[in-house]
Amino acid sequence: MDRNKLIKWIKTPAKMGNKYSLHAVYFCTGCGIIEIPPTITTRWDAERFGVTPAATPRQANLFLITGYVSLKTLKSIIRTYEQMPEPKYTVGFGSCPINGGMYWDSYNTIKHLDKYIPVDGWIAGCMPRPEAIFIAVTHLWKMIDNDMADGYKKYRNNYDQYRANQEKVLGSLDWPPLFK
Amino acid sequence: MRELELYYGPQHLGMVGNFSITLNVEGDRIKKATANPGYLHRGFEKLMECRTWMQNFPLVCRINVVEPDHIELIYSMGVEKLAGIEVPEKGKYIRSIYLELARVASHLFGLWAYSNMLGFDTVANWAMYHRDLILDLFEELTGARVYHIYIRPGGVRRDFPDGFEDKIIETLHTIGGKIPDYNSTFFDNRLFKKRTKGIGKLDRENAKKMGAVGHAIRATGMKYDIRKIEPYAAYDQVEWDVPTRKGGDAYSRLLTIRDEMIESVHMIFKLINKMPKKGTVYTKTPNPFKWKIPEGDAYVRCESSRGELGLYIVSDGGKKPYRAHFRTPSYSHGLTILENILAGEDIADVGNIMMSLYVVAPEIDR
Amino acid sequence: MNDLKQKIEMAFDSIDINIPEDNRMIINISKDGVISILSYLKNAGYEHLALISCVDLINENEFELVYIVSAYMKRDDEFHDREKQNIIIKTRISRKKTRFMTVINIFENAEPYEREIYELFGINFQGHPRLKPLFLEIEYEMPPFRKNFDTRKFVDDMFGNIPEIEGH
Ligand code: SF4
Numbered sequence A: 001m002d003r004n005k006l007i008k009w010i011k012t013p014a015k016m017g018n019k020y021s022l023h024a025v026y027f028c029t030g031c032g033i034i035e036i037p038p039t040i041t042t043r044w045d046a047e048r049f050g051v052t053p054a055a056t057p058r059q060a061n062l063f064l065i066t067g068y069v070s071l072k073t074l075k076s077i078i079r080t081y082e083q084m085p086e087p088k089y090t091v092g093f094g095s096c097p098i099n100g101g102m103y104w105d106s107y108n109t110i111k112h113l114d115k116y117i118p119v120d121g122w123i124a125g126c127m128p129r130p131e132a133i134f135i136a137v138t139h140l141w142k143m144i145d146n147d148m149a150d151g152y153k154k155y156r157n158n159y160d161q162y163r164a165n166q167e168k169v170l171g172s173l174d175w176p177p178l179f180k
Numbered sequence B: 001m002r003e004l005e006l007y008y009g010p011q012h013l014g015m016v017g018n019f020s021i022t023l024n025v026e027g028d029r030i031k032k033a034t035a036n037p038g039y040l041h042r043g044f045e046k047l048m049e050c051r052t053w054m055q056n057f058p059l060v061c062r063i064n065v066v067e068p069d070h071i072e073l074i075y076s077m078g079v080e081k082l083a084g085i086e087v088p089e090k091g092k093y094i095r096s097i098y099l100e101l102a103r104v105a106s107h108l109f110g111l112w113a114y115s116n117m118l119g120f121d122t123v124a125n126w127a128m129y130h131r132d133l134i135l136d137l138f139e140e141l142t143g144a145r146v147y148h149i150y151i152r153p154g155g156v157r158r159d160f161p162d163g164f165e166d167k168i169i170e171t172l173h174t175i176g177g178k179i180p181d182y183n184s185t186f187f188d189n190r191l192f193k194k195r196t197k198g199i200g201k202l203d204r205e206n207a208k209k210m211g212a213v214g215h216a217i218r219a220t221g222m223k224y225d226i227r228k229i230e231p232y233a234a235y236d237q238v239e240w241d242v243p244t245r246k247g248g249d250a251y252s253r254l255l256t257i258r259d260e261m262i263e264s265v266h267m268i269f270k271l272i273n274k275m276p277k278k279g280t281v282y283t284k285t286p287n288p289f290k291w292k293i294p295e296g297d298a299y300v301r302c303e304s305s306r307g308e309l310g311l312y313i314v315s316d317g318g319k320k321p322y323r324a325h326f327r328t329p330s331y332s333h334g335l336t337i338l339e340n341i342l343a344g345e346d347i348a349d350v351g352n353i354m355m356s357l358y359v360v361a362p363e364i365d366r
Numbered sequence C: 001m002n003d004l005k006q007k008i009e010m011a012f013d014s015i016d017i018n019i020p021e022d023n024r025m026i027i028n029i030s031k032d033g034v035i036s037i038l039s040y041l042k043n044a045g046y047e048h049l050a051l052i053s054c055v056d057l058i059n060e061n062e063f064e065l066v067y068i069v070s071a072y073m074k075r076d077d078e079f080h081d082r083e084k085q086n087i088i089i090k091t092r093i094s095r096k097k098t099r100f101m102t103v104i105n106i107f108e109n110a111e112p113y114e115r116e117i118y119e120l121f122g123i124n125f126q127g128h129p130r131l132k133p134l135f136l137e138i139e140y141e142m143p144p145f146r147k148n149f150d151t152r153k154f155v156d157d158m159f160g161n162i163p164e165i166e167g168h
Helices: A003-011 A013-020 A031-040 A071-083 A095-099 A130-145 A151-157 A159-170 B044-049 B056-063 B068-083 B089-118 B121-142 B164-177 B179-187 B190-196 B204-209 B250-274 B329-342 B347-356 B361-365 C002-011 C031-043 C110-121 C151-160
Strands: A022-025 A051-054 A062-066 A089-093 A121-123 B003-008 B020-026 B029-036 B296-304 B307-315 B321-327 C016-021 C024-028 C048-057 C062-070 C086-094 C099-101 C124-126
Touching (some): A013 A130, A031 A130, A089 A151, B029 B329, B068 B307, B089 B190, B089 B250, B179 B250, B296 C086, B329 B361, C110 C124
Parallel strands (some): A089 A121
């Protein structure tokens, strides 16, 4: 272990723990998922960075939205996101979640993901290379250090607005609100 | 025993892709399976109607992530047929080599998913690494790892760079040299046989009735391959064989895939040897902004690594397609066949059977 | 191809067949004849339904349904001319009365295709066992693949005025 970090570990163990064990939900949302297998296998080996896929959202703290989000997927994304324990971080992978990407005029994909769930960081590109994931992960570390990766708090504080936006596109949702 | 309803996917470890199946189970047995697609529906064919003929290329290749190349090809073939464009000889060879490389890459991806599902992590890591070697070739040739947009109406975008053929041969030797290892750790493994033999059986009659194509029908013994039946590109220029098996179960399908991969590697060697050294690789097409294609309709088809891929395309004489409809192999595989053969199997075999049929969700939803 | 053309012309009257190129045959038939010609072709060995498609001919106020059939191989390892052929059957129905007959009884894999056309074009296939939405999550004011559905306008209306999340 890096000796310089020792003090940090002692002072803020929880933060350091979150930082170095990012468990990504296993959810293939769009075409960006094709770059995840190379990332987690030998060539790029994401486990060097502590990133590893987790089977269920209940054990995960990183949600990589890998690509375009259709309305049907949005529903399952919201459900998955709400199941994850806090603190949780979301990263949008590819141009599609940022602004619709090349499906800007499609009737069935949403254009700005951050209007429906909070997103902590974006990786631009269509499709981004695996290296970009690592850059994003190191950025996320910095953000966690500085308490800037606080999307989950934002979700809690502005839940009404998020829920209203979700219901605007999906019609009334068939599960009760997460926060009252 | 009580019957339960179980949701398999879209967020599920055994599910490759954004797809969902609702299972009615009794104990461990599946009573009824209902496929629930649509998680990736983007309305491609509608979007294509709003874009010009050339603008559609970056769009169509996103129909199938695992191998976008055959989708590019089929769209080019459709445009070529409507506009009456010929492909030069060298362009045909390059197309074939490129498509066979894509087929190997796609089969390796399938192998990754399959071995991962059965718990053979070593094989999964090998397969993913070998696929990456091919993606490196693509990157050198086209500038992109996944979406290449290399095939265009009238040929391909650019010629092979200097010494590229040697690089292909070297890479394929690396992969081919590993095949005995794949065999001994995976295909000849007792566990692999136990998990796949007799699972997901699809006999000839049912396969025909439910519209099976590609390796699903070849695993029942029929040499049904569009590359042989209606040769396109340069597939009629070299000698090659269609690998088949008899069993019709997941085991036969997997072995067909392996044999196909080996056959493709051999075919690439032959194609490289026979490829003309000189010549243009594409026919000039008009200015893409003003390109109008004569009125008419056409149906073209090719053999992607999943099976028969078709395109029905209609032009009204304008700058944009009037209607395009892709006939994708996963469509009948994932919706009709999967629902039928899952009944009576174990829950543990759902992902196994789905991958052995090679169902790719974006191809279904489009 | 020409033999088949003659045979079909003998068996059906008022049918329009042309062969635009090798191995492609286009049959135009009125909507009552579709079931019988499909079963005729199936018995003649064309038992692979490749595609059911639909084209919205808005200027003529009609939908065109397109069925494409081809053949599997007779023997396992002999290639004949028959597998090369694709037969395209076209029929038209009015845009006002969007009803048609299902062909599931003839081709089993027609089921998802018909469901898709029902959803994206709004054509009702009578006799289909589960005409439920296949792809779409929400209801649109009009089936989205019709030509008079303007996706760009729809996107502007629907996604354009979703507010940003403010405050923190
Ligand atoms: S950004 Fe590009 S690669 Fe990523 S999901 Fe969108 S279209 Fe696919």
